[in-house]
Amino acid sequence: MRATVHEVSEWSGAGEIVGLAGNDDVLLTGVSTDTRKIQPGQLFVPLRGERFDGHDYIRTAKDAGAFAALWDRSVPLPEIDVPLVLVDNTLEALQALAVGYLNNRLSAKVVAITGSNGKTTTKDLISSVLSTRFLVHKTEGNFNNHIGLPLTVLSAAENTEVLVLEMGMSGQGEISLLSAMAKPDAAIVTNIGESHLLQLGTRRNIARAKLEITDGLKPGGTLVYNGDEPLLEDELAARAQDKQIDLVTFGENPSNAWVARYIRVNSEGTQFTVSAEGDHSFELPIPGRHNAVNALAAIAVGRLFGLSFEDIGEGLKSANLTGMRIERSVAYNGAVVLNDAYNASPTSVRAAIGLVAELSGYRCKWIVLGDMLELGADEIALHGEIGRYLNETKADRVLLYGPLSRETFKETSLNYPEGCVRYFENKDDMANDLIEELAPEDLVLVKASRGMRLEEIVTKIQRGAGG
Structure with missing residues (x-):
């Protein structure tokens, strides 16, 4: 993110800046919530938790080179010569700031991905496929929650053409919030498993929570989902009609739009064939029949973005995958x-x-x-x-x-x-x-x-x- 303090104030919904003192044209060059990683010129966002308060580290942030900070109005102002943008809640302001940056500075298409299993691998595969034609910025590490997603958006360069955002959750309403922030053009649901049964109780509730990804999906957008999962089909019936979105399925059942055939696996990777507009063979640098299914989502998104099967194949073959996933x-x-x-x-x-x-x-x-x-x-x-x-x-x-x-x-x-x-x-x-x-x-x-x-x-x- 490159923005002035006034733009930060506007996008975050703040009404007051203190300590600017003639630094109206100061250009902020990024955002950080962690004083251990902050870079000179960045905006510091002090978050609060049960056992910590980032406001306590404002001097550390300044010493590390922070040019400005968001500041909760309920916290006494520090005696420090750093511009402070006063907000009611620093987390909500961070989220609003990301939305403002996305709407005002980025012209990127947004692809959002969720699912019980395979979402990180699918994110990596989609990013690699789209990178054969576009400038892509993707979620790194586990930055897939209500803090990580806005930080991912704010770390995107202004010339980014596609944002690929992973969306994680532990309960109802969380993906709805992320989807509302990102407003995706395309959304992917990899599958519905048993993760988060502790919080949500049933797989049907998990399906409902995952399909919150459509809450922010732009009208006319596309949902790419695993058609082998009956719970998704059931929950989608009313939701898709209300949202006026296109549906594309993938999976192992021949009734899906995208199906992997002739799957061959060894310890170094996976090969498979897709029969659509002719037969097309693909290779993955990761083993597993289930990863061939994950790759189908990437193929579907690639075609949605107008890529040739050759470009898609090159992207899948050269994918750089996140660690500790096979x-x-x-x-x-x-x-x-x-x-x-x-x-x-x-x-x-x-x-x-x-x-x-x-x-x-x-x-x-x-x-x-x-x-x-x-x-x-x-x-x-x-x-x-x-x-x-x-x-x-x-x-x-x-x-x-x-x-x-x-x-x-x-x-x-x-x-x-x-x-x-x-x-x-x-x-x-x-x-x-x-x-x-x-x-x-x-x-x-x-x-x-x-x-x-x-x-x-x-x-x-x-x-x-x-x-």
């Missing part, structure tokens, strides 16, 4: 490691286990699982279901960690040879056992919810050093 690496001894430890739900765990079952050519296939979190009242039963799924797919070795994974162990241990399924209360013990037995010809999948921090296991087996 991230391939090599262990200390040459074994292949698939790090999928960023998040986990029953749907995504089954997909990852299915991927391992599809891959061939390995001496021993290891599945290392940690707890799936935020599943609500059914969390024990859902961990048991994963155990039963493991019984059907039969890995060579299964290592389990976390209190909820005891239920997975109970369901699985009696159906495997003795010692092939093991439960651990300590990650270091798990890493030590794995390192001791791992051979160069082996494959290891590591999958868990982020809170289990199983990426630590990945680091240890890459280095060949346990606890």
Whole structure:
């Protein structure tokens, strides 16, 4: 963002600036909420939480080079020579500022993405596809909430042609807010899984929350969604008619507009064919049948933006994907490691286990699982279901960690040879056992919810050093 203090005041809905003192033409060159990362010339936005108040760090922000700051009217003014834009609520002002910048400085089309699983990978694939023809700015890291999304918008250069925004949530109304801010031209829903059952109770409620992405969708905009999910079809019926939006489906069912066929998977990537306007073959630098389905959303968006199948194919093949999403690496001894430890739900765990079952050519296939979190009242039963799924797919070795994974162990241990399924209360013990037995010809999948921090296991087996 490049804007004057007066423009910041106007866009954020403020009515008063103090301490400007002749600096009317000062040009702000960005926005930061974190004094540890603030750059000279930026606007500091002090946010407040249960255990912190960013207003306490205004002097640190000034010393780091902040040219101005938003300031909550309820907080006493500091004795400091930095222009302060007085607002009623700094978070709401940050969100309004992003909307103002989007409406007044950017002429970019907006693509918004949500879903229980696969939204980050799909975001990366869409961004890579559109980057073959357009200047694209996308959500980085986990900046997909009510703070991260406005910061993503404000970090976009003025010549950005397409904004690709990931939208996350933990409850009802959150995606509606994000969609209202972004006003997307196209929206994508990857799927409806079990993530956030703790907060929302049922998958139908999750579907309703995800479809809030249409609340800000521009009239005549397009919703691209997984047509294999009946809950989306049910909830969309009235919503789409009211919004006058176009609907495009993708998935594995042949009735969808975009369907992946002849899917071939190895540990380095995925190949598949789409039959639309002829047969077109695509390659992904990430393994998994489920990722071929994610790629269909990117193909649909690419065609919506007028890209050729050749450009789309190049974008998919060269995609730079966010870490810990089936991230391939090599262990200390040459074994292949698939790090999928960023998040986990029953749907995504089954997909990852299915991927391992599809891959061939390995001496021993290891599945290392940690707890799936935020599943609500059914969390024990859902961990048991994963155990039963493991019984059907039969890995060579299964290592389990976390209190909820005891239920997975109970369901699985009696159906495997003795010692092939093991439960651990300590990650270091798990890493030590794995390192001791791992051979160069082996494959290891590591999958868990982020809170289990199983990426630590990945680091240890890459280095060949346990606890």
